[in-house]
Amino acid sequence: MSESGISRIFVAGAGLMGSGIAQTAVQRGLQVLLYDALDGAADTAVGQIQKRLERAEQSQRIPVGAAASSAALLKAVALPSAADQSHLVIEAISEQIDIKLAFWSQMEGICPPEVLFTSNTSSIPITRLAAATRRPDRFMGMHFYSPVPVMELVELVRGLVTSESTYATVEQLALEMGKVPVCSTDSPGFIGNRILIPFLNEAMLALQEGVGTASDIDQVARLGFRHPMGPLELADFIGLDVVLGICRVMHQGLHDPRYAPNPLLERMVEAGRLGRKSGRGFHEYPG
Numbered sequence: 001m002s003e004s005g006i007s008r009i010f011v012a013g014a015g016l017m018g019s020g021i022a023q024t025a026v027q028r029g030l031q032v033l034l035y036d037a038l039d040g041a042a043d044t045a046v047g048q049i050q051k052r053l054e055r056a057e058q059s060q061r062i063p064v065g066a067a068a069s070s071a072a073l074l075k076a077v078a079l080p081s082a083a084d085q086s087h088l089v090i091e092a093i094s095e096q097i098d099i100k101l102a103f104w105s106q107m108e109g110i111c112p113p114e115v116l117f118t119s120n121t122s123s124i125p126i127t128r129l130a131a132a133t134r135r136p137d138r139f140m141g142m143h144f145y146s147p148v149p150v151m152e153l154v155e156l157v158r159g160l161v162t163s164e165s166t167y168a169t170v171e172q173l174a175l176e177m178g179k180v181p182v183c184s185t186d187s188p189g190f191i192g193n194r195i196l197i198p199f200l201n202e203a204m205l206a207l208q209e210g211v212g213t214a215s216d217i218d219q220v221a222r223l224g225f226r227h228p229m230g231p232l233e234l235a236d237f238i239g240l241d242v243v244l245g246i247c248r249v250m251h252q253g254l255h256d257p258r259y260a261p262n263p264l265l266e267r268m269v270e271a272g273r274l275g276r277k278s279g280r281g282f283h284e285y286p287g
């Protein structure tokens with residue numbers, strides 16, 4: 001048994017983040033049940049993860065045999081009740097408070113009291129989600145960065161009443177998953193989005209005011225600041241709907257105009273230009 005004592009994880013949400021978290025966990029020897037409310041989504045994600053692992057093995061990024069041994073630890077499940085045998089739940093479902101509150105009250109009914117609960121929310125207060133359960137001391141934030149198998153950082157977020165032992169166990173698990181944990185209080189956007197959102201907003205404002213083209217704005221950050229991606233490219237990568245949601249929650253929480261959603265961002269989301277996932281955002285992604 002590992003130092004954290006956690007070997008069975010239930011990951012809810014088989015989208016971009018949930019599938020990345022599931023892949024990372026099985027690559028580190030943890031057993032994962034992957035669940036999504038959308039019919040077939042977890043099966044599709046498991047198939048995609050298997051393909052990614054096979055490609056990693058073919059290109060010698062992981063040892064021979066590792067794809068099969070990791071894949072054997074991963075299973076798609078169709079019902080949330082499968083969470084009852086897990087040591088820990090990681091929730092990576094859609095960033096909508098009502099959906100998350102309903103999910104957590106459902107989990108409270110399914111999981112024995114000792115099961116630890118964590119949310120990958122980008123912007124919803126952990127303390128608010130924890131209040132949907134009867135175990136707020138065993139609830140905290142585990143905010144991974146995308147793409148999860150590649151990015152080392154995880155922000156660990158203490159809710160108001162998260163216990164020391166919950167924090168220590170989840171911190172140990174984060175290390176066992178190969179991540180570098182940092183600790184944040186339950187402040188809107190935690191540390192990462194607090195810094196990132198004003199940066200993205202300023203880039204959108206510069207575009208709106210015609211200070212530079214989208215390509216030139218991104219080029220400045222890439223070549224001038226050595227960022228691997230420019231801010232508009234990064235917003236496209238995250239998903240403009242996701243960025244908009246984060247801005248709204250942070251603006252409401254911090255009452256600071258630096259976090260107010262940029263009107264151009266709002267229009268783009270209304271027009272269905274969601275970034276990479278819809279083929280077009282600030283840049284175009286043919287195919």
Ligand SMILES: NC(=O)c1ccc[n+]([C@@H]2O[C@H](COP(=O)([O-])OP(=O)(O)OC[C@H]3O[C@@H](n4cnc5c(N)ncnc54)[C@H](O)[C@@H]3O)[C@@H](O)[C@H]2O)c1
Nearest residue numbers: 013014015016017036037038092093094095120121122146
């Ligand atoms: N996209 C990012 O870069 C990023 C980074 C860090 C954190 N996050 C957070 O991670 C979470 C997931 O984001 P994502 O980008 O993976 O979203 P996504 O839209 O790719 O995936 C969300 C998945 O949740 C599923 N879902 C919705 N309601 C559900 C329910 N009740 N039970 C089970 N599954 C349900 C959806 O069917 C969908 O497959 C959000 O809270 C988001 O804020 C996102």
